[in-house]
Amino acid sequence: EPEVTQTPSHQVTQMGQEVILRCVPISNHLYFYWYRQILGQKVEFLVSFYNNEISEKSEIFDDQFSVERPDGSNFTLKIRSTKLEDSAMYFCASREDRVGYTFGSGTRLTVV
Amino acid sequence: QQQVKQSPQSLIVQKGGISIINCAYENTAFDYFPWYQQFPGKGPALLIAIRPDVSEKKEGRFTISFNKSAKQFSLHIMDSQPGDSATYFCAASKGWGAQKLVFGQGTRLTINP
Numbered sequence: 541e542p543e544v545t546q547t548p549s550h551q552v553t554q555m556g557q558e559v560i561l562r563c564v565p566i567s568n569h570l571y572f573y574w575y576r577q578i579l580g581q582k583v584e585f586l587v588s589f590y591n592n593e594i595s596e597k598s599e600i601f602d603d604q605f606s607v608e609r610p611d612g613s614n615f616t617l618k619i620r621s622t623k624l625e626d627s628a629m630y631f632c633a634s635r636e637d638r639v640g641y642t643f644g645s646g647t648r649l650t651v652v
Numbered sequence: 653q654q655q656v657k658q659s660p661q662s663l664i665v666q667k668g669g670i671s672i673i674n675c676a677y678e679n680t681a682f683d684y685f686p687w688y689q690q691f692p693g694k695g696p697a698l699l700i701a702i703r704p705d706v707s708e709k710k711e712g713r714f715t716i717s718f719n720k721s722a723k724q725f726s727l728h729i730m731d732s733q734p735g736d737s738a739t740y741f742c743a744a745s746k747g748w749g750a751q752k753l754v755f756g757q758g759t760r761l762t763i764n765p
Contacts, residue, residue, distance in 0.1 A: 544695075571749070571750045573752065575753075581757075581758075582741065582755045582756065582757045582758050583696060583741060583743075583753075583755040583758075584755070585752040585753065585754070588750040588751075588752055589750075590749070590750040595749075595750035596750065596752060598752075631695050631696070633695075637748055637749065638748050640686055640698045640701055641686075641698065641753060642698070643688075643695035643696045643697070644695050645693075645694050645695045646693075646694070646695050648693075
């Protein structure tokens, strides 16, 4: 069964540093998403991406965040200057039209 | 308006019993209601989903009941097994295309052997 692949599985970074979280969505999917989950809390929407541009972003997705699909397969989330409160699991998801979302296994980001 | 409220927060059920998790929504534009299962350290995995044109959907031991007038939907797990122990999230979205999922708060389900 096709999977959404995320790397790395765990990243530790110093406060103020830039991080890039990487995702390889399922190849024929059209819509791409980033969600995050702070430990023990619900999954929160960050951003959706379609046709090489952002479709929607949440209040969490401020100027410190950016997304990119640099080639036909990767989808990245960049946090420019990490804060302690950015520590969370970050999930990439993708979907075809009219079909459910498939989530990756996540990247655990720890900001110290 | 965008919220999905889920209860209970945690649930303990004996093996073989029925697990029931409830969700309520406010936004009548929502028209896709999935349930996700999440094991520790893993991403949410789609379990079962329903659209508001039906009141019930069953897949194996998992059933979604949907009450459009009450704006509520629930997950029933029949003959619950220890392997069902996980966190369950309800969610909702509106339309197709790039629409986002709005998640409930999650229910930690424990099935005692």
